[in-house]
Amino acid sequence: MINTNHKIEFFPEKCVGCQLCYKACFVDVIRWDSENRKPVFKYVEDCEHCFYCQSVCKKEAIKVVPDYASEHLLQSFSRYA
């Protein structure tokens, strides 16, 4: 998927700086701010809504809110374009 409109909600007060979300993101949406020991959601438009970052976060500091309508299957019938 490209140019999606998924949202990632982040609750910094819950984050303990474990880096698991940063490691789990396989599409480089999440970068790491070493100074503040917090994730930076830098390329959210590339999010694939895999929920991996949310799954590995033991402190529930992340919530992925998918916008499925922003993903396109690109079939030829307008219903699925």
Add this chain to the structure above:
Amino acid sequence: MEYKKTAVSCDILVVGGGIGGLSCAVSIKERIPGADVLVIEKQTAGYSGKANKGGGVLQYFDLDRVKPEEFLGFHVNAIGAFLGDQELMLRYVSMNHEMLDKLSSWGVNLPKEPDGNYHVMPTGPMTAMICVDLDITLKVRRQAEKLGVRFMDKTAMTDILVTDEKASGAVAFSILDGECYVISAKKIVLATGSQNYRIGSMWSSGRGDGIAAAYRAGAEMRNAEFGNFAQLVKVKSHNEIVFGENYMYNAKGEYITANFLKHRESDINSNAIREWYLQMTSGNGPVHLDFGETQQEEGALERLWNRPYGRKFRELNDSAGAAVDKDFEVCPMFIGEQSPVKVDNGMQTTIDGLYAIGDVSYSGSALPGAVPAPPGRNRGSGILNAVFAALVCAESIEKKGVGDKRPAINDEQVQCCISKLYAPLEREKGYASKEVIALIQRAMAPVEQSVYMKRERMEKALEAVYEAKKMAENMSASDTHELMSCIEAQAMVLSAEMQYRVSLMREESRGWFLREDYPETDNENWLKWIIVKNSGGEMTFSTEDVPVEKWPVKPVN
């Protein structure tokens, strides 16, 4: 802007930190403890790849009940359509328990019965499966670290270096700060996954950059035309529905599965995709699934999967999907799974010292025959194929010997790769990589172009691919994230061009490969593999006869 350049060296360079690359690194260290093994991974090894994002299913063969030759007979006839390497398939089945025991010894939790046997779920008369938790790759990374494997994460390989027809190293860069690494190695193992064009979510890590690097280095490709996997998905959430092809109904309420399926098969067939297209074009769409009473039964199976790590991951996906899926309307999602890097039975490519394992070389190994990469009609074979290829590759490297010294690296070649690599960052104006990718996606995704094929439709798609190819020569990037996307866009252009040019050559239908204009299988002319090669910048094609005469299962004419 000048980026820092650092020289790195190792004995064996493994590119890709998914289940294949990690298993290979571990297996090499088990066989050759003194070898300096380095794994580089574009994101984070142990978290990347597909093994930890799908069903966590391992194919299981009860070898006391089903002989490898029996499964081979079924596979060659029903799935591989005589295009598979039967010797390799026999070895894959025979090594099933060895692979499971290896994974278990590396710390992967394979569920067991109280009597100590694996907890196995039958899936058909010949096959069964074992469900593992989705931390499988993390466990193997930990084992690799224990054995002294070195890791460089967030490091993207862009080119393979070849000296005197031998693999000598690779050029890579940090996706975080752009630092360039020139890596010299005695052997290189590519484990970079398949080409999936960034269309399907869980398949999105496979962007074909390893395929493209191998192609540019001069490695041959085989079976590139079987890179057109598609799956039925719910139209709103795009969540796939495994085995949904058994329950298809059109808008008139007719059971359309009966039009293409006489009995339940091992997995989805391209005929299901054709049926959807035919229903839609004849005004009988949309297509829905109706599971009847079986829905509850399949839900019950899901409850048996007691996998704490993966459960949350699945639940989050399922619950978010359920919020938008109001019914069971389905359509195909093009996935791809092109995996064409040609390897011999020791997983070596046609370049000496360059190996390729897992989804980068599944079709290229010829193991599966006329079907796209896993799950290509053989559920549970994805993870185990990667482990199989990893073990075979490690054995093959040990047999050949790692070698005493690293081949010299050609500085001119390195400079050429580096200037091409950073060119999009130097270019002030140019196409965005996503413009190129969008065009490629529109060429690949419509299933009447890529799955239910016809000459005119493929030629139209190929025109779009050529347009994207021109644009790809003139891309610009503003940072290293975009630079990586440019490299992936180039790889997608290459895969798409190969896909259509080779598909136009194969004038028949065989296995998954389906042409409207050539509906019959043609054993007289097409019991052949199509080989693609980069010859001085030109894509060239040849064919090789499939040596069925030397294998046990032969076609009956």
